[in-house]
Amino acid sequence: MPANATRLAIASAAFALFAASMSGTWAADKKYDTGATDTEIKIGNIMPYSGPASAYGVIGKTEAAYFKKINAEGGINGRKINFISYDDGYSPPKTVEQARKLVESDEVLLIFNSLGTPPNSAIHKYMNAKKVPQLFVATGATKWNDPKHFPWTMGWQPSYQSESHIYAKYLLKEKPNAKIAVLYQNDDYGKDYLKGLKDGLGAKASSMIVAQESYETTEPSIDDHIVKLKASGADVFVDITTPKFAAQAIKKVHEIGWKPLHILNNVSASVGSVLKPAGYDNAQGIISAAYLKDVSDPQWKDDAGMKQFLDFMTKNFPEGDKLDGGTIVGFSVAQTLVQVLKQCGDDLTRANVMKQAANLKNFEVGALLPGITINTSPTDFAPIDQLQLMRFKGQRWELFGDVISGGVSG
Known part of the structure; x- marks a missing residue:
């Protein structure tokens, strides 16, 4: 065999070995647990x-x-x-x-x-x-x-507590003598929001919160709770409810002629699934907080x-x-x-x-x-910790104030 051919054969063999070893390396670089494959x-x-x-x-x-x-x-x-x-x-x-x-x-x-x-x-x-x-x-x-x-x-x-802290900061600044009535879902979700509100109000929580009512998700209606909260003489209503009950609350508050400052948790701030069914006229002036853009905002x-x-x-x-x-x-x-x-x-x-x-x-x-x-x-396993306050006007939310952090960690 000519020298050139010998060198070529050796080089080809070496390259083949290199390619094989590299393909093994590349294959080894792919790591899967149950639920993942190449496809x-x-x-x-x-x-x-x-x-x-x-x-x-x-x-x-x-x-x-x-x-x-x-x-x-x-x-x-x-x-x-x-x-x-x-x-x-x-x-x-x-x-x-x-x-x-x-x-x-x-x-x-x-x-x-x-x-x-x-x-x-x-x-x-x-x-x-x-x-x-x-x-x-x-x-x-x-x-x-x-x-x-x-x-x-x-x-x-x-987090719910961060969001509630923001509402508490707002009330302490804008309505320091507020009488607050709270409706909350009787589970970890509702209690987390309530804890955040109380922590945010600090020493004033016991004097500012004049009534609180909890409801079960199995209840067909929360109307009786709204009537009781109105009777407390509260001028602020903190509404910690999921969409079905939030729509009920907005309607009932309007129906009984109660006119508190209505603060609604973000999880029920959907225009399409809460405010529209509750009636835009009934929802005017409600305050909530957002971290996402509102489609209805021009x-x-x-x-x-x-x-x-x-x-x-x-x-x-x-x-x-x-x-x-x-x-x-x-x-x-x-x-x-x-x-x-x-x-x-x-x-x-x-x-x-x-x-x-x-x-x-x-x-x-x-x-x-x-x-x-x-x-x-x-x-830090809290991907988003900032919100901005917003007020419902007409058929949409209007943002106001700065983007702020509630400052609560787990």
Whole structure:
């Protein structure tokens, strides 16, 4: 064999060995846990498509439409999302059943944005014992920001206590002699908001809060509670209710001629699912807080982030109501998950999902209000902690004041 041919054969063999070793390295770089493969990322979700909180079901439907859009565009790093969403009727025992099904039978990589404080509380310890991400839960309970004790659970929206602190700051400044009546849902969600309000009012809480009533989600109506609160002589009504009951409260307050300053928690600030059904005339002057842009606000008509949302609704979820606050929430939190999965690259282990979720730096979602970005760290599992106050006027919310932080950690 000529010398040149010998050298060529040796070089070819060496290259073949190098290529083989490198392909092995590249293959080894791909890391998967249950629920992820070269072609698929399996994501679980639990929503109240039925029951007392069914108004929130649109969030899950929006997320399904968003992931379908992502898949049509090629998926995430070449992998398609398989989104499996079950109904729990806002019933914690049913949530446990559905979570077990998703983790043990469907074998999902993670459970994403499951809704409600009592339902998520019911699976909190289970998810952490199984070391399966309970990621971006759809509830603002403060306890989701506890990476030390629950490293597999993370919230997304501002905490209820932070939001209540903002209302307390507003009342202490604008109505320091207010007589406050509080209606709250008798569960972890309602109690978290109430604690934040009391903590925010500080030493004045006991004198300013003159009445408080709790209700159960099984009650068909909260009218009797509203009548009792009016009888207290309160001139401020803090309304800690989910959409069905919020609409009832707004109607009843107007019906009995009570004219307090009405503060409504953000989770029921949807124009489409709460204020419109309650009657725009009945909702005038209500104060709430926002972290997302309001579709009905004309100031966003030329905004790039809002255009992106409206384009998605038109093309990918035309049956959805763009005025329903749940659609813009679902759209935004789905975008956040896509970012986390992109950051995971080819390491789709559950540990890396949580590592990347805890490494979001000034991540911008187009629907967030200007000045609000998503930030997390290994010691901070509260992605959003800022809000801006708003007042309902006409058929839409009007923002006022500065973007402020409630300053509450888990």
